[in-house]
Amino acid sequence: MSFLPKPKFRHPAIETNDLGFTHRDYEGAISTLCAGCGHDSISAAIIKAVYELSLPPHRIAKLSGIGCSSKTPTYFLGASHGFNSVHGRMPSVLTGANLANRDLIYLGVSGDGDSASIGLGQFAHSIRRGVNMVYIVENNGVYGLTKGQFSATSDKGSKNKRGVVNNDAPIDMVSMAIELGATFVGRSFSGDKTQLVPLIKAAIEHRGAAFIDCISPCVAFNNHEGSTKSFDYVRAHNAALNALDFITPRAPISTEYEPGSTEVVRLHDGSSIRLHKIDANHNVHDRAEAMSAIHRHKAAGEIVTGLLYIDEDPQDLHTNLGTIARPLNELNAPELSPSQALLDKMNAALR
Amino acid sequence: MKPTEIADPNYFHKVVDCQWACPAHTPVPEYIRLIAAGRYGDAYMINWKSNVFPGILGRTCDRPCEPACRRGRVEEQPVAICRLKRVAADYKEDIRERLPPKADRKNGKRIACIGGGPASLTVARDLAPLGYDITVFDRDPLAGGMMRTQIPKFRLPESVIDEETDYVLNLGIDFRGNTPIDSMKKLLAEGYDAIFVGSGAPRGRDLDDLPGREECMANLHIGIDWLSSVSFGHTTSIGERVIVLGGGNTAMDCCRSSVRLGGKDVKVVVRSGFEEMKASPWEKEDAMHEGIPILNYLVPKEFKHNGGKLTGVLFEKVKAEYDDKGRRRLVNAGEPDVLLECDDVLMAVGQENSFPWIERDIDIEFNKWDMPAVDEATYQCSRPGIFFGGDAAFGPKNIIWAVAHGHDAAVSIHKYCMGEDIKDRPPPMTTLVSQKMGIHEWSYDNRIENDKRYKVLTVDPAIALKNIKVESELGFDLKLGLAEAQRCLNCDVQTVFADKLCIECDACVDICPVDCITFVDNAEEDVLRTHLTAPATNTTQDLYVSGTLNTGRIMAKDEDVCLHCGFCAERCPTGAWDMQRFTLNMTHAEGACRSRA
Numbered sequence: 016m017s018f019l020p021k022p023k024f025r026h027p028a029i030e031t032n033d034l035g036f037t038h039r040d041y042e043g044a045i046s047t048l049c050a051g052c053g054h055d056s057i058s059a060a061i062i063k064a065v066y067e068l069s070l071p072p073h074r075i076a077k078l079s080g081i082g083c084s085s086k087t088p089t090y091f092l093g094a095s096h097g098f099n100s101v102h103g104r105m106p107s108v109l110t111g112a113n114l115a116n117r118d119l120i121y122l123g124v125s126g127d128g129d130s131a132s133i134g135l136g137q138f139a140h141s142i143r144r145g146v147n148m149v150y151i152v153e154n155n156g157v158y159g160l161t162k163g164q165f166s167a168t169s170d171k172g173s174k175n176k177r178g179v180v181n182n183d184a185p186i187d188m189v190s191m192a193i194e195l196g197a198t199f200v201g202r203s204f205s206g207d208k209t210q211l212v213p214l215i216k217a218a219i220e221h222r223g224a225a226f227i228d229c230i231s232p233c234v235a236f237n238n239h240e241g242s243t244k245s246f247d248y249v250r251a252h253n254a255a256l257n258a259l260d261f262i263t264p265r266a267p268i269s270t271e272y273e274p275g276s277t278e279v280v281r282l283h284d285g286s287s288i289r290l291h292k293i294d295a296n297h298n299v300h301d302r303a304e305a306m307s308a309i310h311r312h313k314a315a316g317e318i319v320t321g322l323l324y325i326d327e328d329p330q331d332l333h334t335n336l337g338t339i340a341r342p343l344n345e346l347n348a349p350e351l352s353p354s355q356a357l358l359d360k361m362n363a364a365l366r
Numbered sequence: 367m368k369p370t371e372i373a374d375p376n377y378f379h380k381v382v383d384c385q386w387a388c389p390a391h392t393p394v395p396e397y398i399r400l401i402a403a404g405r406y407g408d409a410y411m412i413n414w415k416s417n418v419f420p421g422i423l424g425r426t427c428d429r430p431c432e433p434a435c436r437r438g439r440v441e442e443q444p445v446a447i448c449r450l451k452r453v454a455a456d457y458k459e460d461i462r463e464r465l466p467p468k469a470d471r472k473n474g475k476r477i478a479c480i481g482g483g484p485a486s487l488t489v490a491r492d493l494a495p496l497g498y499d500i501t502v503f504d505r506d507p508l509a510g511g512m513m514r515t516q517i518p519k520f521r522l523p524e525s526v527i528d529e530e531t532d533y534v535l536n537l538g539i540d541f542r543g544n545t546p547i548d549s550m551k552k553l554l555a556e557g558y559d560a561i562f563v564g565s566g567a568p569r570g571r572d573l574d575d576l577p578g579r580e581e582c583m584a585n586l587h588i589g590i591d592w593l594s595s596v597s598f599g600h601t602t603s604i605g606e607r608v609i610v611l612g613g614g615n616t617a618m619d620c621c622r623s624s625v626r627l628g629g630k631d632v633k634v635v636v637r638s639g640f641e642e643m644k645a646s647p648w649e650k651e652d653a654m655h656e657g658i659p660i661l662n663y664l665v666p667k668e669f670k671h672n673g674g675k676l677t678g679v680l681f682e683k684v685k686a687e688y689d690d691k692g693r694r695r696l697v698n699a700g701e702p703d704v705l706l707e708c709d710d711v712l713m714a715v716g717q718e719n720s721f722p723w724i725e726r727d728i729d730i731e732f733n734k735w736d737m738p739a740v741d742e743a744t745y746q747c748s749r750p751g752i753f754f755g756g757d758a759a760f761g762p763k764n765i766i767w768a769v770a771h772g773h774d775a776a777v778s779i780h781k782y783c784m785g786e787d788i789k790d791r792p793p794p795m796t797t798l799v800s801q802k803m804g805i806h807e808w809s810y811d812n813r814i815e816n817d818k819r820y821k822v823l824t825v826d827p828a829i830a831l832k833n834i835k836v837e838s839e840l841g842f843d844l845k846l847g848l849a850e851a852q853r854c855l856n857c858d859v860q861t862v863f864a865d866k867l868c869i870e871c872d873a874c875v876d877i878c879p880v881d882c883i884t885f886v887d888n889a890e891e892d893v894l895r896t897h898l899t900a901p902a903t904n905t906t907q908d909l910y911v912s913g914t915l916n917t918g919r920i921m922a923k924d925e926d927v928c929l930h931c932g933f934c935a936e937r938c939p940t941g942a943w944d945m946q947r948f949t950l951n952m953t954h955a956e957g958a959c960r961s962r963a
Contacts, residue, residue, distance in 0.1 A: 017806050017936045022814040022879045022929055024440050026900040029881070039879075050805075051871040051939025059876035206870060234871065234939040246869045250917060 021045045033069035041066050043093035047086070053205030053231030054084055054153045058091040060208050061122070061151075064215035065092065067261075070120065076112060077122040080105040080134060083160055084126030084153035084231075092122075103134025106141030106150070110332070113146050116342035117333050120219060121148035128158055131167035131186045138188075142195040142224050147331040149218040150197075150226045152188050153205075155233040156244040163236035174241030189323055190309055192226040193302055198329035199225035200305065201322045204249050205232065213259040213288065214322060220261075220282040223329025230318065243318075254317035256297045256308060260289040281327055290322065299325050367891050367920075369913040372862065375796045378948040380908060381925050382858045384447055387434035389770035391794075391952050392416035394431055394447055395858040399810060401454055402851040407461050409454035414461075416952070417769050418488050418534070419513070421526040424452030425839070426517055428615075428646060428764040436855050439904075440880065440927050443819040445853045446842075453847035455526070466495040468538040473497035475559040475783045480547050483511020484765045485564030485756025487534045488772025492955040493779060494537040501558075502539055505546035506598075509535060512566055512757075513765060515594035516616065518623045519835045550724045550752075560751045560779045563738075564772070567757035571716040573611070578669030578676075582711075585676035586669065589616045589714030596623055596834070605709025607631040609679055611666055612714035613643035618653045620712040625656055626834040633706065634660045635679075637696060639686060652838070656827060664704060665696065669711070678707040717762050737761075744788045745775040753778055776955035786960055795951040800944050801859055802935070808945055810856050812932040820850045856930050860948045863921055865913040867942035874934035874943055875899065880927045883934060888920045898924055 021042070029037045041062045046055050065075065072094035079085035081102035088097050096119070100108040109123045123141075130138045130152050141150070156169040165173075165181045168188065173181050192200045199221040203211040211229065218225035230249050232238045238245040243252075264285035278290045280299065290299065298304045305324035312319040339346070353361065370377060380386050384394040393412060400409035413420035427448050435444030475498050479486035482504030490500045508514060509531040513522065535541050547553055553561060570588035573579060579586065585605065589612065595601040608629040610621040613636035624632045634653065636643055640662045643650065654660065664681035671677055681704045684696040719737060724730055731739045731748035738747045740754045747754060755771030757763060778788040801809040823840040824830070830838040842850060875883050881900035888894070894909060895902040902909060902924035912921040935943040953959045 017877075017933065019806075019813050019931075019933075021877065021933065022931050023816055024814065024879050024927075024929055026880045026882075026927060027439065028900060028903065046877075046937075049939065050937045051869070051873045053871065055876055055937070056872045059872070206872060208872065232871070234869075238869070246871060247916070 017045050017047075019045070032066055034071060036066065036069075038062055038066040040094070041072060041092055043088070043090045046090040048083060048090075049235045051234040052083070053155060053233070054087050055090065056205040056208065057151065057153050057211070057229055057231055058087050060205075060211045060215055062091050063208065063212050064219065067212070068216055068219060070219070074119055075122060076119045077124060078105050078109045078112065079124040080126075080129040082126040082129045083155075083233075084124060085129055087153065088122075088124050103129050103132070103137055105129065106134065106137040106146075109148055110141050110144065110146050113148065113332065114338065116344060117147070117338070117340075118342050121146070122219075123148050123150045125150070125152050127152060127154045127156060127166045127168040127188075131188060135167075135186070139191070139195055142192055142197045142226060145196065145198065145224050145329065145331045145335065147222050147333070148224060149215065150224065151215075152226075152228050153231045154188065154228055154244070155231045155237055156242070157233045157237040159233045159236055170243040173243040174239075176236055176239055178241070187309065187313070188228040189226070190306060192228075193305055193324050196224070197226045197324075198223035198326035200324040201226070202228045202230070202318070202320045204230045204253060204320060206246055206250065207253075207320075210255065210258065210320065213261040216261040217259060217282060217288045217322070220284055220286050221325070221329065222283040223326065223331050249318060252316060252318050254294075254312045254319050256292070256294045256319060256321040256323065257299070258291040258293060259322060260291070262287045262289055280322075280325060288322070293321070299323065300327070367888060367894055367909065367911045367922075369865075370908070370910045372910075375794050375950065377908070378796070378798070378860045379950055381860060381928075382948065383434040383436050384431035385858070385950065387430045388417075389430065389767045390417045390773065391950060392431075393858065393950065395854055395856050396949070397454060398445070398447070398450055398851050398854040399856065401450055402811070402848060402854075406454050406457040407459045407464070410458040410461055411464055413451055413454060414465075414533070415954075417766060418491055418772075419484060419530045419765065419769065420451050421455035421530050422513055422522060423765060424448060424450075424455050425522050425526070426513070427451070427766055430766070436857055436927070437853055440929065441816060441818070446819055446822065446850050449822050449842055450847060450851055452841045453844075453851075456841055457844060457847070462533075465533055466537065468536075469495055469497040471497055472499055475499065476501070476557070477560050477562065477779060477783075478503065478553060478556070478558040479562045479564055480553070481511055481563070481565035481756070481758065482506070482509040482531075482541060482543070483564055483566050483756060483768060484513060485758070485768040485772040485775070486511070486562060487531060488769045489562045489564065489755065489776045489779065490539045491534045491537065492773060492776035494539055496780065496955060498783070500539050502541045503545045503547050504541070504543055507543040509541050509543070511564075512590075515597050516590050516619070518593065518619050519597065520622065520626065520830065520838045521619070523835070523837050548723045550730070551728055554728065559783050560753065562775055562779065563752065563754045563758050564756045564768070565719075565758045567717045567719045567762040569718050569720040570713070571718065573666060573713055573715065576666060576669055578671050581674045582669045582671045582676040584674075585710045587710065587712050589620045589712050590717055592712055593619055593623065596627065601627070603628050605629070607708040608633070608710045608712065609706055609708040610634045610712045610714060611679075612636065612716070613638060613645055614714060614716070615645045615649050616717070617712075617714035618645045618649040620714050621653055621658045622656060623834060624710075624712065625658065625831055632658050634658060635664050635666070635681065635706065636660065636662050637665045637684070639663060642694075656831060663696070663699065667703060670705065676709065676711065678705050679711060680705050719758055719761060743774075743791065744778045745771060746778055746782075746788060751782060773952065773954050777953060777959045780955040781960060784960060792953055792959060794953050797949045798860065798862060798946040799949075800946050802944060806936045808859075808932050810859050810945075810947070811852070812856070812930070812945075814855060814929045814931045817849070817853050819853065820846050822846075858948050859930050859932070859945050861910070861923065861928060861930070861932075861934060862944050862946045863910065863912050863923070864942050864944070865915060865921070867940045868912070868915055868921065869940055869942075870915055870917055870919070871939060873937040873939065877933045877937045879931065879933065880929060882925075882928045883921065883923050885915070885917075885919045885921055887918070888914070894922055898922060900924070902926060
């Protein structure tokens with residue numbers, strides 16, 4: 016934990032994005048998490064993704080619940096909107112916010128405790144309703160703030176820091192998300208930004224419920240021998256299905272890759288991702304195939320990562336509900352008060 | 367790239383840009399920290415050991431450290447290192463007790479130093495405490511050499527020179543003023559064990575081939591001779607209209623002295639462009655601040671006179687032209703000549719060594735420029751036992767170079783007198799000590815903030831220009847000194863990386879404010895430099911490269927703009943990064959210079 020503010024000095028040759036911001040303009044306050052926490056790397060990945068997408072900070076809302084992971088929105092996007100909700104209730108608050116103002120980009124940040132235990136129902140319903148959001152679970156398999164108990168995502172058979180073995184079956188967040196109808200599902204690792212950053216960028220551009228399960232080692236309580244969420248374990252057992260390149264609408268799509276190994280996946284706003292298939296058999300558009308890949312690799316003792324599933328034409332909550340296209344805060348008296356004629360007509364219908 | 371060899375004393379030394387740039391390798395951040403802590407005496411003593419004349423250099427140094435300062439690369443201007451040295455000198459307590467005592471036992475060796483300037487006095491300071499009998503000869507009555515004769519008193523008060531030359535002479539040095547050496551042969555006959563020549567570059571260049579030079583003798587003065595004459599009080603006035611020829615620091619001293627001695631219309635005229643002038647930028651500024659114009663691209667052609675009475679100087683207007691190789695040539699600008707009227711001319715167009723007093727038949731080899739051939743590492747000439755240093759060795763430089771030469775020559779003399787091989791010179795000693803005090807506490811102030819360089823206080827020109835003995839700069843007061851000291855980035859507190867401990871969690875990469883650190887696949891240096899988080903384009907600064915890590919990558923850190931804020935070490939969960947203070951013990955003449963065994 017550091018107490019000093021991060022120096023304002025920047026690299027003299029620091030680059031700026033289309034809005035003229037540097038990546039440092041997307042930072043927040045200095046992190047008070049333990050030194051080396053995987054969550055800080057995820058914060059850095061979010062900063063990088065948003066910087067590279069040239070998103071205006073004031074058009075982003077970051078919401079979280081309770082826990083180490085849910086503290087992190089303080090440490091990135093200092094100029095964005097934020098809401099630190101009750102434990103496990105981030106998905107509901109996010110759903111409400113999204114209904115009220117559909118123009119913002121919603122970033123839900125949660126942890127394995129917040130989403131797989133106390134907030135499991137909230138998580139499930141926000142996903143099945145297709146809320147347009149990026150839902151990131153910073154998954155360390157341990158209750159860090161209460162000093163190291165197993166969480167609901169701890170693998171059966173994994174050991175805690177004192178050597179006690181976990182006998183409960185884990186909740187697999189990506190399988191659940193796919194099952195519940197998420198239209199973008201990925202898994203990544205805080206120690207692999209080359210995979211994580213494009214995944215976050217693609218998730219942001221996806222107009223539907225995008226879910227990322229990001230394994231994030233807890234250096235204080237879950238980075239030991241016997242843990243299945245440690246840096247060493249995840250690196251040794253990481254089975255990436257694909258590698259991604261995020262392509263902005265303006266960038267020319269090159270075709271230098273061998274056909275069959277590379278696939279271009281279209282995203283909502285004209286941008287796309289170039290998917291380099293590591294597992295040639297994996298089809299990211301097939302929900303059943305994604306489920307099977309997850310189970311297959313799990314049985315082999317591997318952690319499957321990469322983009323697992325995507326629906327290129329998602330329907331989101333607003334479409335389902337047929338809501339007005341403008342945010343509620345832009346509606347004024349003319350839209351909100353029916354005319355006398357309309358009122359009379361409505362009243363007549365009720366007579 | 368191969369993993370960086372941090373055991374090499376030069377690696378971390380280079381990271382401390384100021385110390386690396388200082389010819390005497392003064393531990394700058396170390397003494398600046400002491401100033402910030404209010405320990406002025408301690409700060410002074412560190413300087414005294416390295417550069418012998420902190421009070422003098424704190425006013426007059428050419429400051430090679432400042433252009434090198436890392437602060438200048440991350441902000442606009444470097445730390446005012448030179449003025450901080452003066453703060454240490456101005457506010458120190460009485461440090462005389464802390465100076466080395468006179469040697470209580472002599473070692474029976476006698477050394478003669480020719481010239482009483484910075485080089486000789488450094489040799490004397492280093493050798494006297496070891497028991498050497500040292501005699502210093504100078505043509506002037508008092509010690510100090512060019513520091514006393516050429517630097518005007520408004521830049522360097524007499525009292526400061528007296529104080530710091532006395533610290534050396536009180537070590538039991540036999541100083542013989544008014545004693546010019548006119549024959550090396552005679553001196554050799556006196557049986558000294560070794561002779562050090564630190565006689566400076568005492569001859570100012572003349573423009574004797576210009577028409578009118580002979581006729582106007584009375585009003586044409588050689589810059590350094592004139593300054594010396596002013597310094598000793600022989601010259602107390604000058605004509606109202608003065609032209610100073612030349613663009614170096616001597617020219618700046620000449621023009622500013624002229625203004626103080628009654629010059630009303632003083633101009634500096636240089637051949638080259640303003641930018642290429644040799645004078646330090648701050649000295650040019652000081653002169654212009656006093657209302658002295660600097661005219662450029664004018665080459666003197668003729669001294670105009672009226673029956674032997676100087677009336678002006680005729681200049682040819684030139685312009686700079688560059689050939690294919692980028693070499694500059696000054697060619698006629700095709701404009702009419704310019705006549706500038708004046709009463710006196712000061713010629714500050716360079717100076718050179720001259721050794722008419724060294725006989726050519728005593729085994730001292732002279733090179734093609736008719737200068738003694740001096741070894742650049744040992745400072746010995748072709749005749750064993752005779753050493754050169756300061757301007758006398760390799761031509762005019764400045765005080766801090768003379769001091770550095772003096773230290774090295776003293777090592778040679780010591781080894782020579784002890785019958786050892788003077789070419790066998792032990793490298794400097796270095797230490798690295800962790801500065802960790804707690805989980806996020808360091809023994810140095812790592813709170814780095816943007817903070818512009820502070821302006822030094824000066825005397826009101828109305829007073830300063832009336833009296834040549836009034837020091838024009840007041841220096842920093844304690845408050846400004848503290849504020850300026852806080853600008854130092856503590857570059858001597860090094861980021862030290864331990865491959866074995868790293869778990870590649872990226873915490874250091876994420877926290878680094880200036881994007882110095884990258885975990886990347888290894889490559890050749892020129893490729894690697896382009897693969898970093900921020901491209902490392904400053905090739906004068908090293909990349910710090912680790913061995914191969916668990917994932918097969920390496921850690922590469924660009925030292926260029928590292929703030930030494932310690933955040934990488936603070937955010938490192940395993941202590942793979944640590945902030946360690948690097949100290950460098952230069953090899954001076956003492957027991958350890960003879961062998962490290």
